[in-house]
Amino acid sequence: xxxxxxxxxxxKEIDAVLSTENEKGHVRFIICGSVDDGKSTLLGRLxxxxxxxxxxxxxxxxxxxxxxxxxxxxxxxxxxxxxxxxEREQGITIDVAHRYFETDSRRFIAIDAPGHEQYTRNMVTxxxxxxxxxxxxxxxxxxxxxxxxxxYIVSLMGIRQVVLAVNKMxxxxxxxxxxxxxxxxxxxxxxxxxxxxxTAIPLSALTGVNVFESGEDTPWYLGPTLMEVxxxxxxxxxxxxxxxxLPVQWVNRPNSEFRGxxxxxxxxxxxxxxxxxxxxxxxxxxxxxxxxxxxxxDQAVEGQAITLVxxxxxxxxxxxxxxxxxxxxxxxxxxxxxxIWLDTDAMLPERPYLARFASASAxxxxxxxxxxxxxxxxxxxxxxxxxxxxxxYCKISLDRPVPFDAYAMNRRTGAFVLIDRFTNATVGAxxxxxxxxxxxxxxxxxxxxxxxxxxxxxxQKPCVLWMTGLSGxxxxxxxxxxxxxxxxxxxxxxxxxxxxxxxxxxxxLGFTDRDRVENIRRVAxxxxxxxxxxxxxxxxxxxxxxxxxxxxxxxxxxxxxxxxFVDTPLEICEARDxxxxxxxxxxxxxxxxxxxxxxxxxxxxxxxxxxxxxxxADEAAVAVVRLLLSLE
Amino acid sequence: MxxxxxxxxxxxxxxxxxxxxxFRNPVMLYSIxxxxxxMLHLAFKAFAPGSLPxxxxxxxxxxxxxxxxxxxxxxxxxxxxxLIVHVNxxxxxxxxxxxxxxxxxxxxxxxxxxxxxxxxxxxxxxVLGGARRDEEKSxxxxxxxxxxxxxxxxxxxxxxxxLWNLYNTRVSPGESVRVFPLSNxxxxxxxxxxxxxxxxxxxxxxxxxxxxxxxxxxxxMVDDERLPLEPGETPREMLVRFRTxxxxxxxxxxxxxxxxxxxxxxxxxxxxxxxxxxxxIDHDQLGSMEKKKQEGYF
Numbered sequence: 001x002x003x004x005x006x007x008x009x010x011x012k013e014i015d016a017v018l019s020t021e022n023e024k025g026h027v028r029f030i031i032c033g034s035v036d037d038g039k040s041t042l043l044g045r046l047x048x049x050x051x052x053x054x055x056x057x058x059x060x061x062x063x064x065x066x067x068x069x070x071x072x073x074x075x076x077x078x079x080x081x082x083x084x085x086x087e088r089e090q091g092i093t094i095d096v097a098h099r100y101f102e103t104d105s106r107r108f109i110a111i112d113a114p115g116h117e118q119y120t121r122n123m124v125t126x127x128x129x130x131x132x133x134x135x136x137x138x139x140x141x142x143x144x145x146x147x148x149x150x151x152y153i154v155s156l157m158g159i160r161q162v163v164l165a166v167n168k169m170x171x172x173x174x175x176x177x178x179x180x181x182x183x184x185x186x187x188x189x190x191x192x193x194x195x196x197x198x199t200a201i202p203l204s205a206l207t208g209v210n211v212f213e214s215g216e217d218t219p220w221y222l223g224p225t226l227m228e229v230x231x232x233x234x235x236x237x238x239x240x241x242x243x244x245x246l247p248v249q250w251v252n253r254p255n256s257e258f259r260g261x262x263x264x265x266x267x268x269x270x271x272x273x274x275x276x277x278x279x280x281x282x283x284x285x286x287x288x289x290x291x292x293x294x295x296x297x298d299q300a301v302e303g304q305a306i307t308l309v310x311x312x313x314x315x316x317x318x319x320x321x322x323x324x325x326x327x328x329x330x331x332x333x334x335x336x337x338x339x340i341w342l343d344t345d346a347m348l349p350e351r352p353y354l355a356r357f358a359s360a361s362a363x364x365x366x367x368x369x370x371x372x373x374x375x376x377x378x379x380x381x382x383x384x385x386x387x388x389x390x391x392x393y394c395k396i397s398l399d400r401p402v403p404f405d406a407y408a409m410n411r412r413t414g415a416f417v418l419i420d421r422f423t424n425a426t427v428g429a430x431x432x433x434x435x436x437x438x439x440x441x442x443x444x445x446x447x448x449x450x451x452x453x454x455x456x457x458x459x460q461k462p463c464v465l466w467m468t469g470l471s472g473x474x475x476x477x478x479x480x481x482x483x484x485x486x487x488x489x490x491x492x493x494x495x496x497x498x499x500x501x502x503x504x505x506x507x508x509l510g511f512t513d514r515d516r517v518e519n520i521r522r523v524a525x526x527x528x529x530x531x532x533x534x535x536x537x538x539x540x541x542x543x544x545x546x547x548x549x550x551x552x553x554x555x556x557x558x559x560x561x562x563x564x565f566v567d568t569p570l571e572i573c574e575a576r577d578x579x580x581x582x583x584x585x586x587x588x589x590x591x592x593x594x595x596x597x598x599x600x601x602x603x604x605x606x607x608x609x610x611x612x613x614x615x616x617a618d619e620a621a622v623a624v625v626r627l628l629l630s631l632e
Numbered sequence: 633m634x635x636x637x638x639x640x641x642x643x644x645x646x647x648x649x650x651x652x653x654x655f656r657n658p659v660m661l662y663s664i665x666x667x668x669x670x671m672l673h674l675a676f677k678a679f680a681p682g683s684l685p686x687x688x689x690x691x692x693x694x695x696x697x698x699x700x701x702x703x704x705x706x707x708x709x710x711x712x713x714x715l716i717v718h719v720n721x722x723x724x725x726x727x728x729x730x731x732x733x734x735x736x737x738x739x740x741x742x743x744x745x746x747x748x749x750x751x752x753x754x755x756x757x758x759v760l761g762g763a764r765r766d767e768e769k770s771x772x773x774x775x776x777x778x779x780x781x782x783x784x785x786x787x788x789x790x791x792x793x794x795l796w797n798l799y800n801t802r803v804s805p806g807e808s809v810r811v812f813p814l815s816n817x818x819x820x821x822x823x824x825x826x827x828x829x830x831x832x833x834x835x836x837x838x839x840x841x842x843x844x845x846x847x848x849x850x851x852x853m854v855d856d857e858r859l860p861l862e863p864g865e866t867p868r869e870m871l872v873r874f875r876t877x878x879x880x881x882x883x884x885x886x887x888x889x890x891x892x893x894x895x896x897x898x899x900x901x902x903x904x905x906x907x908x909x910x911x912x913i914d915h916d917q918l919g920s921m922e923k924k925k926q927e928g929y930f
Contacts, residue, residue, distance in 0.1 A: 026636040054906035057769075083769030084788050085922055095791060097772040098765045100818045107636045109816055121793045128795040235633070249646070250653040254682030262678075264646045264797075293641050293677045303634045305645035305678070318653055342793045356798050417798045424802035426792045 024102065025235040028109040030126045032154065033136030034146035035115035038167045040093055042136060042205035043112045044077025046227075049212045052101040053080055064088060077205075081112050094119055096126035105231050115146055120153070120389040121342040124429060127153055128415070132161040132233050134226070135186075139172045139202075142182050145376045148189060152375040155193040156338060156391065156431060158411050161233050162190065164200040165226060170207050174217045192378055199229050242410050243327030244268035244276070247359030248320045252307055260291065260307035261316055266358060266412035268324060269301045270308070275325040278316055279403035284325060285310040319360035321403040321413070329403040329413060332435035338373075339366070339394050341386035343420065343427035348385060348517045349394075352551045353418040353427065360402045363554070364418060368395040385514050386428075395436060407431035422546050422601075454534030458492050461632050462531045464556060465624060468543045468603060469566030470595050471581060472573035474612045474620070478566060479540040481621035489625075491536050496523055498541040511592040517548055524552035531560055536628070544600045559631065564624060565606040570595050572613065637825055644671075644813040645678040646797060647776060648760065651811050652678075652685045654801035655758035661747075661930060662688040662715070664700045665877045666833045667762035667814055670822055672707070673831045674813065675760075686760075687714040689750055693742035694719060695730055695879035697855050703834045716754070720746035730881045731860060738879070744929045748784050757803055760811050761930045766818045767907060770922035776815045782806035784928035810930070819875075819907050820900055827893040836874045837896065839888045843867035850884035875907050 031039045044061075047053045061079040068079060068088040079088060087094050093114040101108050111126035127133065133154040137147055154162060164186050172178045183200040190198050202218050203210035203226060209217050210225045224232075245267045252260035270276070274287045289309035290297040300306045308322065316322070323329055341347045347366065355364035372383035372392045386392045407414030418428035455462050465482070467475045479495055486493045502509070506522055509515040520543050530537045543549050553561040573595065574582040585593035592598045603609075608627050610620045634642070651658050660675065662668050675684055690704060708715040720728075723741040730738040751759065765772045775791050777799040792800050803809060814822070826833060843854045845867050852859065854867045859881055861867070872885035873896075890899040921929075 024636050026639050054903070056905050081769070081772075083771075083773045083922070086789055094789060095773050097769070098816065099772055100766050100816070122791075125793045125795055129797075250649045252679065252682055258681060260681075262649050264642060291680065293638075293645060301634065303639055303642055305642035305649070307680075354802070356800070358798070412796065415796050415798065417793075417795055417800065419800055419802055424800070424804060426794070426800045429793065429795045 024105065024107050026107045026109070027132060027230065027233060027235060028111065028130050029132040029134060029230065030096075030111040030113055030123075030130040030154075030159075031134045031136060032113040032123055032127070032150040033115060033165075034138070034141075034144040034150075035092065037115065037136040037138045037141075037147075038205045039115060039136050040078035040081040040097075040112055041076075042134070042165065042167065042211070043097075043099060043110055044080040045205045045208055045211050046108075046110060047080060047099060047101055048077060049208060050101040050103060052099075092116060095122045103227065103231055108230065113150070117146060117149070117389065120149065121340075123150060124153055124157070124340055124342065127157040127159065128429070130157070130159055131235075132163065132230070133159045134163045134165050136165045136167050137182055137186070139166050139168045139175075139178050139182065143185050143189065147186075149375040151186075151189065151193060151195070152373070152378070152391070153340070155195050156340070158407060158431070160195070160197065162195050162198045163226065163229055164190075164198050166200065166202050167205055169202045169209065169218065170204040174202070174209075176202075176218075176220045179221075199223070201226055201229070242267040242405070243324035244270050244274075244322075245329065245358075245405070245410065245413050246270065246306070246308065246322040247357075247413070248316060248318055248322060249359055251317060258309070259313070260289075260309050261322065262305075262307045263322075263359065264305045265300050265302050267302055267410050269299055270306075271299045276308075276310070276322050277325045277328045278314060279321045279323060279329055279331050280401050281315065281320070283312075283314045285312040285314055287311075319402075321359065323403075329405050330435040331401050331403050332437060333362075333398040333401045334367075334395065334436040335404070336370075336393070336395050336433045336436060337416075337430040338391060338433065339386065339396075339418075339428050339430040340391045341388060341428050343425055344388050345420075345427070346385040346387050346513065347392075347428060348514050350521045351517045351545075351547055352421065352554070354421050355396075355398065355402075355416050355418055357402055357404055357416045358413045362402050363399040363421075364416075365397050366394045367397045370394060384512075393433075396430070404432055404435075406434055408433075420547075421550070451532050451534065454532070458534040460491055460534070460536060462534045462536060463560045463562055463628075463631070464527045464531060464537045464539055464552070465562050465564060465628070466527075466539045466541075466543070466549065466552065467564045467566050468541065468549060468606075470568060470570060470573045470600055471542055471593070472576045472578055473566045473568035474617060475540040475542075475566045477617045478610070478620045478624075479538045481617050482624050483538055485621055485625055486536060486538075486628075492534065493536045493538060494530055495538045495540065496527060501526075501541075511598070513545075513592075513598070516544065516598075520545075520548040520552065524548075524555050527552070528555045531556060542594050542600070544594045544598065546601045546603070549603065562608070562627065562631070563603055563606040565603045565609045566612060566620075567602070567609050568612045637821065637828060640817055640821055641674065641677075641825070643797075643816065644674045647799075647811060647813040648675055648678040650799055650801065651758050651760060655809075657754070657756050658686045658758040658760065659689045659716075659751075659754065659756040660684075660686055660760040661762070662690045662704070663762065663877075663930075664690065664696070664704045664834060665762070666822055666826060666837060667764065667817075669707075669831050669833050670817075670825055671760065671762040671814060672711075673829060676711075684713065687716055689716045689718065689754075689756075689759075691743060691746045691750060692717050692719050693738070693746070693879050694724060695738075695742070695858075695881060697834075697836055697853070697877060697880045697883075699836050700834055700877060703832075707832070716750070718746055718750035718753075720749060729858070730879055731858065735882050738882075739924065739929070740927070742879075744924065744927055747930065748928050751784065751808065756808060758801075758809050758811055759930075760813060762814050763812050763930060764814050764817050764819075764822075765812075768921045770925060774812065774815075774925075776812055777801065778810045778812065779803070780808045780810055780928070784808070786810075786926050786928075788922060788926065820897065823893060823897050823900065827897070834877060836877060839871050839873040839891045839895075841869050842872050842885065844870045844872060844885055847881070851887070852881055852883075853885055855880040 097112040113123035179202040209215040249263040288311045291307040371380040405413040584590040585596040728741045775794045873888040890896045
């Protein structure tokens with residue numbers, strides 16, 4: 001054979017085998033349940049019995065079994081799946097594993113989820129793409145908190161097909177009554193969750209009973225084996241009856257002759273000549289060409305990555321959604337959603353996060369946390385924040401309108417993730433219930449006298465001089481000197497001081513992270529109104545978090561926000577301790593004190609940094625005035 | 633309705649477009665193997681009718697099979713690809729190689745170190761790789777968009793949650809993301825797709841009579857004169873092929889008569905050994921692949 005050439009084509013017989021191979025359906029399922037219910041063992045069993053495990057992999061598991069296994073010297077099938085060293089050492093599953101096997105009729109992507117509560121976020125990762133869930137229960141233990149928690153997440157993630165696998169039946173003597181009572185208890189819970197179809201199977205992952213083969217041990221069970229269920233469950237693509245949706249991923253513009261809109265069809269189908277609508281612009285056009293992975297198509301369906309060419313030159317970019325003209329998605333900047341929190345830092349209402357939708361991104365704030373959900377009892381609890389792995393129902397407000405659908409209608413366009421703008425961590429994931437249209441009914445009043453006019457009368461460039469720094473750094477003293485100097489220059493000013501504002505506008509707020517965020521949000525909004533009024537506003541607030549300072553900056557126009565870092569080392573602030581607060585914080589009398597038990601995140605690139613170990617308060621004020629004059 | 637390969641194909645294309653749209657300076661790691669050939673083929677589809685919006689990077693350990701280098705250069709020339717070839721010059725000057733230094737040191741210096749050098753030198757913020765989850769058990773645990781610190785380290789115990797296909801593409805300067813568009817493909821899928829799409833691959837994947845010697849339980853092909861022979865040892869001419877390709881002294885051949893893609897697939901269906909069994913670097917320490925990956929290996 002020539003170098004670089006391809007191999008000769010197959011004979012007709014092999015061709016026939018290959019074509020049925022290629023027509024096989026493809027199912028993603030997740031195995032979930034509590035710790036030690038046998039999830040990894042079940043997956044190991046599925047891989048082993050489907051002859052997917054190779055001899056060298058089996059002998060590696062065999063060799064590790066006496067050291068890490070839980071079966072004495074016998075081979076521990078879980079070791080085939082627990083791929084991380086830390087998992088094998090501890091005998092637990094930390095993160096999801098994706099494994100692949102096939103039967104004569106289907107291909108499977110099996111997702112093994114960790115059972116521990118602390119790793120729930122990894123289970124959520126696996127559940128988000130699954131079409132079917134196997135919920136495993138240890139027959140000796142029955143329903144556990146984690147069984148209910150995982151089942152709740154399965155329903156939240158919109159998985160409609162659930163298999164209840166009552167495992168370790170060998171350890172209860174294949175007792176029918178044990179099986180029946182677990183099934184009854186689970187079905188009652190599933191019913192509350194709105195999971196309609198549950199197929200229950202008594203099995204043993206260890207012995208393989210009712211996994212591939214129905215054994216003689218459960219003569220009373222006449223239902224299907226686990227593999228029979230997997231081989232006949234509904235395939236993806238069947239249930240999405242929704243309209244055509246193509247979130248635009250990338251604009252393909254290789255030359256002036258071609259302008260294509262690339263993306264994956266997430267629901268419905270599109271044909272040449274069809275009229276489509278574009279959101280958010282609302283413009284319409286017809287489909288001129290559809291380029292599929294292997295060239296031009298007349299029609300593209302759900303799941304296909306395509307490039308569309310439209311008949312008209314309309315402005316479309318990444319983040320837009322192309323849809324059925326008759327069934328466009330919702331377009332709104334506020335919506336209600338269930339949110340699951342995935343980060344060790346708690347969710348803070350009003351903090352700006354980056355939200356990623358099917359293709360659009362926006363800055364999002366949780367404006368209202370309606371309640372938290374107790375996943376064990378399904379009760380609704382009052383809550384001010386969400387901790388790691390907690391789920392809440394909330395209202396979310398965006399900085400721009402974004403196209404989306406309700407998650408119940410469309411799993412692709414109804415989902416979003418939240419990303420922390422500073423750590424870049426994926427901190428939350430949400431499923432949208434419905435759009436809120438409150439904001440659209442309040443129309444901005446256009447006034448004749450505007451900011452520019454007020455600034456002209458005041459003969460100054462209005463702005464915010466935002467001083468941040470530790471308690472005792474010298475902010476208030478410098479701010480006071482600064483305002484005196486500005487007044488002497490004939491400037492119209494106002495000073496917003498942290499302690500003073502907390503006596504009035506913000507007296508309902510404490511010092512938790514959540515309240516600190518709200519404290520800064522209110523002050524930033526007040527400062528913005530004052531800038532609008534044409535004033536130079538001096539803000540003197542500890543304002544410890546980068547995220548909120550950047551929110552304040554974003555509220556104002558370019559050049560209106562001047563960040564001044566009053567930089568005094570903690571030891572010096574503590575030595576000064578003008579109000580005796582550090583002493584109280586050290587003795588534990590005062591909680592959540594910045595620098596002691598609450599973090600201070602120094603600015604990374606402030607417009608001005610004042611080193612108070614070098615400059616006096618008066619010199620510092622002069623430095624700010626100089627900066628202000630240079631900006632005017 | 634789409635079949636299995638169509639779904640995998642579209643998923644991979646989606647992932648590649650996401651990279652092109654979101655990153656400042658992406659690159660595709662090209663290792664010349666069958667997975668790289670499939671990845672390159674998918675990339676052409678993802679960006680057609682335009683050309684590739686990113687360069688290819690080959691980290692050359694200088695110990696690859698000669699057939700691989702020939703194939704690489706032909707492929708690059710045929711498609712007019714912007715191909716960056718990087719060699720760890722420092723390692724080369726110190727004479728680091730698999731025969732003298734063993735697999736662990738060679739891989740560390742000539743592959744992992746070399747890769748990091750190339751990534752730092754060009755400031756790439758996203759690196760597409762052809763690794764698949766079915767290859768190895770620590771790879772089965774990895775995300776599609778897998779975050780790397782500014783020192784290229786992977787922290788398997790705290791990976792970013794990755795829901796739906798909403799990938800988190802945010803990195804700070806110096807950090808990067810390794811992206812695996814073939815995450816959900818199996819070895820058999822790759823061969824079926826190569827067959828269906830008629831994708832050229834290195835001839836070493838097909839059986840031919842090749843000069844081999846046995847080294848530590850591996851059938852090693854004598855690809856050039858750098859492989860030292862025992863006194864009196866002569867290479868045996870054997871009918872063999874390779875399931876994966878790496879540095880030739882570290883890659884075991886398998887006795888095989890499978891000379892066509894259908895025969896290769898038929899052989900895979902019968903096989904009781906995993907694809908990477910013939911790779912020395914996977915077995916030179918406990919949790920080998922995971923440790924190498926943490927340090928920055930692909």
